[in-house]
Structure formats: structure tokens, C-alpha cells
Amino acid sequence: MNAADLGLPVDVPSTALFTDQYELTMLQAALRAGTADRRSVFEVFTRRLPEGRRYGALAGVGRVLDAVENFRFDPAVLGFLRERDIVDGPTLDWLAGYRFSGDIWGYPEGEVYFPGSPVLRVEGSFAECVLLETVILSILNHDSAIAAAASRMSAAAGGRGLIEMGARRTHELAAVAASRAAYVGGFDSTSDLAAGFRYGIPTVGTSAHAFTLLHDTERDAFRAQIDSLGRGTTLLVDTYDVAEAVRAAVEIAGPELGAVRIDSGDLLLVAHRVRAQLDELGARDTKIVVTSDLDEYAIASLAAAPVDAYGVGTQLVTGSGHPTCSMVYKLVARAASADPKAPLVPVAKKSLGGKASVGGRKWAARRRDAQGVAEAEVVGTGPVPDALAADQLLVELVKGGEVVAREPLEAARARHIAARAALPVSATQLSRGEPVLPTEYA
Numbered sequence: 001m002n003a004a005d006l007g008l009p010v011d012v013p014s015t016a017l018f019t020d021q022y023e024l025t026m027l028q029a030a031l032r033a034g035t036a037d038r039r040s041v042f043e044v045f046t047r048r049l050p051e052g053r054r055y056g057a058l059a060g061v062g063r064v065l066d067a068v069e070n071f072r073f074d075p076a077v078l079g080f081l082r083e084r085d086i087v088d089g090p091t092l093d094w095l096a097g098y099r100f101s102g103d104i105w106g107y108p109e110g111e112v113y114f115p116g117s118p119v120l121r122v123e124g125s126f127a128e129c130v131l132l133e134t135v136i137l138s139i140l141n142h143d144s145a146i147a148a149a150a151s152r153m154s155a156a157a158g159g160r161g162l163i164e165m166g167a168r169r170t171h172e173l174a175a176v177a178a179s180r181a182a183y184v185g186g187f188d189s190t191s192d193l194a195a196g197f198r199y200g201i202p203t204v205g206t207s208a209h210a211f212t213l214l215h216d217t218e219r220d221a222f223r224a225q226i227d228s229l230g231r232g233t234t235l236l237v238d239t240y241d242v243a244e245a246v247r248a249a250v251e252i253a254g255p256e257l258g259a260v261r262i263d264s265g266d267l268l269l270v271a272h273r274v275r276a277q278l279d280e281l282g283a284r285d286t287k288i289v290v291t292s293d294l295d296e297y298a299i300a301s302l303a304a305a306p307v308d309a310y311g312v313g314t315q316l317v318t319g320s321g322h323p324t325c326s327m328v329y330k331l332v333a334r335a336a337s338a339d340p341k342a343p344l345v346p347v348a349k350k351s352l353g354g355k356a357s358v359g360g361r362k363w364a365a366r367r368r369d370a371q372g373v374a375e376a377e378v379v380g381t382g383p384v385p386d387a388l389a390a391d392q393l394l395v396e397l398v399k400g401g402e403v404v405a406r407e408p409l410e411a412a413r414a415r416h417i418a419a420r421a422a423l424p425v426s427a428t429q430l431s432r433g434e435p436v437l438p439t440e441y442a
Contacts, residue, residue, distance in 0.1 A: 015067045016077050016098070018135040021086060027127050028091040036127035037338040041361045044106075044120035044140060044329050046113075047354060050148075050322035052432035055423060057151045057416055058119050059181040060143030061109035065403045067135050068100050100128050104398035107364075108405070110147075110184050110416035111393065112423065114377045116439040118362045119327070121394065126334065133329040141327050142174065143181040145319035149296070150185025151420060152320065153312060155428035156300040157186075161309030163204055164190040165291065166317030178317040184412045191311075199409055209263075212239040222252050232258035234289060237274070238265065246274055250281040259287040259308070267292065268305050275306035295320050300430055333361045346381070358441065365391040366437075374422050380442030 030036035049056055073081075073095040081087055081095070102124020113119050120136065122129045154162060164182040167175035172194075179195030189202040196203035207225055215221040222235055231253045237245035237260045249257055260278070262270050267290050278286050287308035295315035302310075315321075330349065335342035346359030360381035365388035367376045378388060397405045420427065427436040 014072050015070045015135050016073050020134045023131050024087050028087045037125045039335040040126040040129050041333040042122045042129050043118045043332050044327050045118050046325050046327045048115050054427050054433050054436040056113040057147040057185050058107050058111050058113050059147035059184040060139040063139045073098050101401035105394045106397050107393050108395050110412035112419045114435050114437050114439050116379050137329050141324045144325045145323050146178045146181035147185035149320035150182040150187050152296040154186025156296045162187040163311040165311045166313040167192040169314040170317040206234045209239050219248050226253050231256040234259040234261050236261045238263050246277050250283045255283045257286045259289050261289040263291045271305040271307050330357045332359050364393045377437050377439045
């Protein structure tokens with residue numbers, strides 16, 4: 001389920017103002033110059049991965065498709081532009097009829113990427129493509145940063161459960177997008193009900209310390225929770241004394257107690273002690289959930305602990321130190337005239353300081369070794385070599401303005417797990433290193 005299935009907008013009735021003013025002023029100037037209708041190709045890529053990261057995780061593609069569909073200049077939006085005198089009358093008239101009618105190709109959501117990977121390619125007139133730059137980058141930079149952090153945490157968790165719990169640590173709308181991206185990156189559930197409603201992500205949650213403090217005794221709080229939610233609930237056991245709380249929890253719920261949650265202290269030591277105590281009390285099937293400002297490094301440090309699931313908040317929704325992927329949206333080819341038959345001419349920015357780009361409409365493929373392990377990201381222009389024809393990465397997402405590749409979120413999640421598994425083993429090491437695959441230009 002996604003926003004389109006529910007008949008919901010992305011976040012607001014129109015996404016047209018999720019843009020920078022210069023997109024519209026460029027449009028006005030191009031309309032006046034007669035160059036707005038030139039066929040153009042824009043590509044989204046990043047020049048580098050965040051320091052120490054070995055692969056990127058693409059998320060937000062589905063949200064981009066929703067945003068493109070909702071990119072409409074309705075009367076209220078046009079009125080705002082007119083009142084502020086942002087663009088002239090002819091440009092307002094053009095915007096009133098705006099509908100993206102071009103084509104979009106890209107890496108499917110959940111795929112991994114590397115520096116130079118053309119993760120999205122937008123084709124159409126300059127006028128209709130240039131307006132989409134900011135909203136596309138806003139979505140992909142945010143969601144892919146969260147997905148990359150989630151992927152690293154998922155790899156560190158080694159199959160143990162992961163709960164996204166970051167809604168209170170970020171903007172309320174960003175929290176929904178973050179939960180979606182975390183799910184793509186390998187998380188299993190979320191505490192955020194808006195994310196569950198909008199995207200069908202499994203939701204979880206029982207009680208906080210406030211519920212225990214509300215009651216006269218911890219036992220009263222446990223009884224109230226079990227009476228309401230059943231013996232399979234998760235009890236928070238670190239409000240006062242952990243050992244006493246575990247003892248009380250098992251006495252009240254019995255060995256059918258679902259789980260206990262630990263939110264403070266030396267998690268490695270406490271988890272071992274709680275596991276031993278639960279086993280001694282006969283609650284061998286009761287699980288242990290740990291929270292408390294976890295990141296991928298903390299999760300990895302708990303690999304030897306008897307932990308069944310991790311709840312992660314702040315570090316996840318902030319990209320674990322890297323809240324953006326530094327993706328850019330660059331014009332790489334354009335026609336010499338507005339004639340639909342005019343050939344495309346490669347164009348590229350020439351700049352010092354690492355900001356140069358590579359011109360030309362690109363394809364991408366992932367070369368694999370005899371065992372099926374990825375060994376290089378190959379990016380090129382022109383014909384695709386026969387040896388790489390079956391390994392191309394870009395798929396058609398929008399054709400003639402119509403979305404043709406919407407898919408369930410589960411598909412993106414499964415794709416990411418498979419793509420990560422096909423990388424060299426060193427991809428999931430948490431030590432700093434270079435991208436695990438080189439990018440080769442053909």
C-alpha cells in the first residue's frame with residue numbers, strides 16, 4: 001500500500017512549490033529565448049559516497065513517482081506566484097497547464113549505487129524537466145541517506161529484529177518518509193502510525209516509563225498492561241530496579257510473557273543478566289528488546305548479547321551522521337533545437353574542485369564475476385556491450401508522463417537485501433573504507 005493506493009497526496013495538495021525559485025526563473029527565460037522546448041536529459045547521481053561508506057542504498061523512488069504525479073500548479077499556487085511577481089504572465093499561463101509528459105528511467109528502489117551511478121534519468125523538454133530538480137533531490141537525498149543507515153544497521157543486526165522509533169527526533173512529515181526508507185533498508189517495523197497507515201509498514205509499541213510512573217507500584221503498572229494487552233506484551237523493565245522488575249513481570253504474566261525492553265545502562269551486561277534471570281524463572285521464550293540511542297556500531301557491539309530485537313531512533317532518522325547523500329541533478333544532453341528529430345548533444349559542466357560532470361545520456365550495468373559477486377559498476381554512453389546487456393540497472397519508471405513501474409514497498413525491501421547480498425563481503429564491514437565497487441566509464 002502507498003499514498004497513491006490510499007488516494008492521498010504526498011504531503012500537501014500540490015508538490016509544485018517543493019522547488020527553488022530559480023527553476024521558475026530559468027523556465028521564464030528559456031520560454032522567452034525559445035529554448036524551453038529543446039529535448040533534454042537530466043541525470044541524478046552522486047560524485048562520492050559519505051566518508052567511510054562502501055555503498056549507497058537507493059530509496060524514495062516510489063515517493064518521487066507520487067511527487068511527479070502531484071506536481072500541478074493549481075489556482076492557489078499560481079496566485080502565490082502572481083502576488084510575489086516571481087514569474088511573468090506568459091510563464092504563469094504555461095505553468096497552469098503543466099503536466100510532466102516525458103520519460104523517467106532509474107535504478108529500481110532498493111538497489112545499491114556507487115559514485116557516478118545514474119540512479120535517475122529524466123527526459124523531456126527542458127521546461128518540464130528542470131522544474132522537477134528540487135523535489136526529486138529532496139526526496140532521494142533524504143530517503144537514501146536513511147536507507148543507507150538502515151542497511152548498515154540491518155547488516156550489523158545479523159537477522160535480529162529492527163524497530164524504527166525515530167518519529168520524535170525529526171520533522172513530523174520527515175518521520176513518515178524516514179520510516180518508509182528504513183523499511184526499504186531492512187528494518188522490520190515502525191512505531192509511527194502515520195507510516196503504517198500510509199505505507200502499510202508493520203507497527204509496534206506498548207508503553208513508556210511514564211506508564212510505570214503513573215501507577216503506585218511497578219507491579220500495578222505491569223498488571224494493568226497485561227490485563228489490557230495480554231501476556232504477549234512487552235514490559236519495560238528499567239524504570240527502577242531491573243532484576244526486581246523482571247521477577248515481577250514473570251510472576252504476573254507467567255512464562256508466556258512476550259518480551260522485556262531495556263532502555264538504559266550497560267546493555268551488553270544487562271542483557272546477559274536479564275536472559276539468565278528469565279531462563280531461571282522459566283520464561284525461556286520471552287524475548288529481549290533493547291533501545292537507547294543505538295547506531296550500527298552499538299548494534300554490532302551487541303552481537304554476542306542475547307538480544308532479540310533493537311529499537312533505533314535518532315541515529316537512524318538522521319542518517320547515522322550523514323543526513324544527505326549529496327546527489328545532484330545535472331543536464332547531460334540536450335537537442336540543438338526544438339525540432340523533435342534534432343539529435344542530442346552531450347553537455348557537461350567543466351569545473352575545478354571536484355564538481356565536473358560527465359556528459360551524455362548514460363546506461364549502467366553491474367559486472368559480476370563467475371560466482372555472481374558484483375565486481376564493478378560500469379557506466380557508459382552509446383551502445384551497451386553485449387556482455388553487459390543482461391546486467392543493466394536502469395528500468396523504465398515513467399513513459400509519456402504515465403507511471404509504469406509502481407510496486408509494493410515489500411518489493412523494494414526484498415530487492416535491497418538481495419542487492420546487498422550480491423556485493424563483496426567487505427561491503428558490510430563497519431570500518432572505514434572506499435566504495436566496495438569501482439565505477440568504470442565505458
